[in-house]
Amino acid sequence: MAKRASDNKDGICSRSQDYSQWYLDIIKRAELAEHSAVRGCMVIRPHGYTIWEKMQRELDDRFKATGHVNAYFPLFIPLSFLEREEQHAAGFAKECAVVTHHRLMSQDGRVVVDPESALEEPLIVRPTSETIIWNQYRNWIQSYRDLPLLINQWANVVRWEMRTRLFLRTAEFLWQEGHTAHASEAEAREETTRMLEVYADFAERVMAVPVVKGAKTPGERFAGALDTLTIEGMMQDGRALQMGTSHYLGQNFAKAADVTFLNRDNELEYVYATSWGVSTRLVGALIMSHSDDTGLILPPKLAPIHVVVVPIYRDEDQRQATVSAAHALAEQLRPAGLTVRVDDREGMQPGAKYYEWELKGVPLRLEIGPRDLEQGTVALVRRFLADEQGLDEAAIRKARKAFMPRDQAVAAIPGILEAMQGELLERARRMRSARxxxxxxxxxxxxxxxxxxxxxxxxxxxxxxxxxxxxxxxxxxxxxxxxxxxxxxxxxxxxxxxxxxxxxxxxxxxxxxxx
RNA sequence: CGGGGCGUAGCUCAGCCUGGUAGAGCGCCUGGUUUGGGUCCAGGAGGUCGCAUGUUCGAAUCAUGUCGCCCCGACCA
CATH class of the missing domain: 3.30.110.30 (C-terminal domain of ProRS)
Incomplete structure (x- = not known):
């Protein structure tokens, strides 16, 4: 790709020049993910995966708090299972990976598929797990006393997309899928709404992304659902991103898999189902909601590193003194549950370190130099301001930085991170209202x-x-x-x-x- | 699947038109220097030029084929 005139020194295209390119540049430069040798599949690098892990933790806690438990179902689904629910099958038919053989063999020095190893029935790599899960639920549910059944699964799924974009749409992605069974429509609908609320709460409080909650039109519904609820976020380019869905499935899957239960009146009835999910797409939403032309901006609740401490020195004596003070600062902060990184890499100028950590979205930076050692102070620098509108780059940089006594900084940091979390949500709300x-x-x-x-x-x-x-x-x-x-x-x-x-x-x- | 573009060092690319046996910047390694916003200098490592076939005394360069990737559209979380 040709060098773009608007690229900054880190090779990031500006949002105004090309939003789509900016998005890809951020992912690459912040080392969140990259393309793999397999078309449409991405490698999630540690920095990106840590964000996903933090999302998982927050979501999983919320699922548990609403009475759900985790389980795991197979990656492979017998082809015939997919046929059981007609609309569901039609919805996913065009994007399924199919396993047809189970053995390889050597032939003229090459590895080829052994034609003798064809499977009796092809297996589908799950695009979602409704069919295989409901096949199992049949054995687990007999009575209304077995209901509700509230299960979630963390898994990877494959949808053979024609066109992919890192995090937003990849052939394989990571997600969670909740699958619940209920004794009545009212209860199932309540569950559908409850989980949408969980997603909305997560999006706003943890991701700092405001969302509109609503229902999809029939044409946009999940294949096989009677009703699909969604949370929709707005990205900085004004486009909407579906960030999570919660489906009321009625008795469609119960009928397809023949899952019945005896109700209190001793009558046989099909159970009522829901399913709901969010995926690694949320990492894409996070990037597009908050980040700027300098790099990633992360809400503190999802930041892999909360605070980076950079020692500044001229000679060996100062190096030892400031590095040691930096580690001491880090130790003071860690008991508060913060992830603190001391950047004591040698041969790298402080400025270079600043740029790198800002690119990676670390919310706070502490700079500790000789003057601070004498005065008992430290420089505290925020990644962004609550409102940067109308300020030029120099003014923003100045306003982001403050010198203060070290103890005061340590005491203030948890509160500052909390405030930054709120400011991000406010910024995103302002952007959304404006558009x-x-x-x-x-x-x-x-x-x-x-x-x-x-x-x-x-x-x-x-x-x-x-x-x-x-x-x-x-x-x-x-x-x-x-x-x-x-x-x-x-x-x-x-x-x-x-x-x-x-x-x-x-x-x-x-x-x-x-x- | 249609349209466009690109495959040359880890990254970004030049070289190709007009064939003569491979370069730059950044990054990396060593040493020194510098260090409150991307220091500078010296030395060094690193490439079957996507792959195949053809043309030619000779191919990164020309021809044909092929594979892959990216971007835009139709489909989707």
């Missing part, structure tokens, strides 16, 4: 997306699937969700007229260009 518009006119709608950068358009809608397609072809937008009632901003409430068909509409939907 959200209540629109009633199709021309305005077109201008919003063509000339004004686009974002979330709150429009009245009463169209059908064909109308939705027509909108998509004309504006490249889609209905991201039909927002939950309690989730609609003041200005977007009430009834009105469909922006496309002119029919009466009971509420507005969120339209946007999507990833």
């Amino acid at each position: 959200s518009r209540v629109i009633d006119d199709l021309d305005d709608f077109g201008r919003f997306f063509a000339d004004e950068g686009g974002g979330f358009a709150w429009v009245h809608w009463a169209g059908d699937a064909d109308d939705e397609d027509a909108m998509a072809r004309r504006f490249e937008t889609s209905i991201r969700c039909i927002p939950m009632q309690d989730h609609i901003p003041e200005a977007a409430r009430g009834t009105g007229t469909c922006i496309f068909t002119g029919k009466p509409s009971s509420q507005r939907v969120v339209m946007a260009k999507a990833y």
Whole structure:
């Protein structure tokens, strides 16, 4: 790829120049992930994987707190299982990896598939696990006393995508999939909503990404679901990203796998199901929500390293003194549960270290030099300001840095990280409001997306699937969700007229260009 | 699957048009120097030029084929 004029010294394209390239540059330079030898599959590097691990921990705690337990089901699914639920099968048919043989052999110095080893029945690498899990649930559920069954699985899945993007869409990805069974529709629907709330809470409190909660239109529903709920985030380029889904599956999978139970009245009934999931796509959402042209910006709750300490020195005596003071500082901070890295690499100038850690998204940096040793102080530098609007680079840099007594810094840091977590969410909220518009006119709608950068358009809608397609072809937008009632901003409430068909509409939907 | 682009050192690329046996910057290693925002100097390691076939005395360079990857579209979390 040709060098771009707007690349900074770390080889990061600016967001304004090419958002998509910026995204790829951040991932590469911050060492989050890279392309592998296998088309469409990525290698998640330690820095990126640590972020995922932190997400997993937070989510898993929330799943446990809502009564779920973890289990593990096979990677391979018999082909026939997928046939059982018609819509489900159709939904995934075009993107399945199929295992047909179980043995290799040597032939003229090459390794080839042994044609004699064909499987009697091909195995599908799971694109999702509903079918194999429900096949097992059949044996676990007999009575209403066995319900609800609340199980989650952390796993990898494969969807043979034609076009992939690191984290956002890869052929193999990591995720969690919750699969629950209930004795009534009401209870299953409640579970569907509860888990969407868990996702929304996680997105906002942990990822610092505000989301719109809502339902998908029939065309955007999960294959086999009666209802799909979603959380939709807005990325810095104004595009929507589906960050998590929770499905009410009704009795579709119970019927397909013949999972029945005896209710209190001793009647045989099919159980009611839900499934819900989030994936490593969330790492992509995190990057696109907060980071800047300098590099990654991470909410403290997901940062692999909270504080980096950089010693500054001129001679050997100073080196020993400041490095030792840096380690002492780190030890003071660690009891607070913080991950602290002392960067005592030699032969590297402090400035070079600053750039590197900012690129990697470390929220706080402590600089400790000879002057600090004399005065008992330390320089505390934040990765970003609560509001950087209207400030030039020099002003921002100055405002981010403060000298203070060391003990004061140690005492203040947990609170500062907490504050930064909140500021990120606020920044993201401000960005989203600035790019959200209540629109009633199709021309305005077109201008919003063509000339004004686009974002979330709150429009009245009463169209059908064909109308939705027509909108998509004309504006490249889609209905991201039909927002939950309690989730609609003041200005977007009430009834009105469909922006496309002119029919009466009971509420507005969120339209946007999507990833 | 359609459109575009690219495969030369770890990375970014030049060299190709007009064939003569491979370069730069960054990174890496050694030594010195420097160190409160990316120091500088010297020395050094590192490449079957994606692969195959052909043309030629000679191919990174020309031809044909092939593989792979990236970007844009249709599909999707």
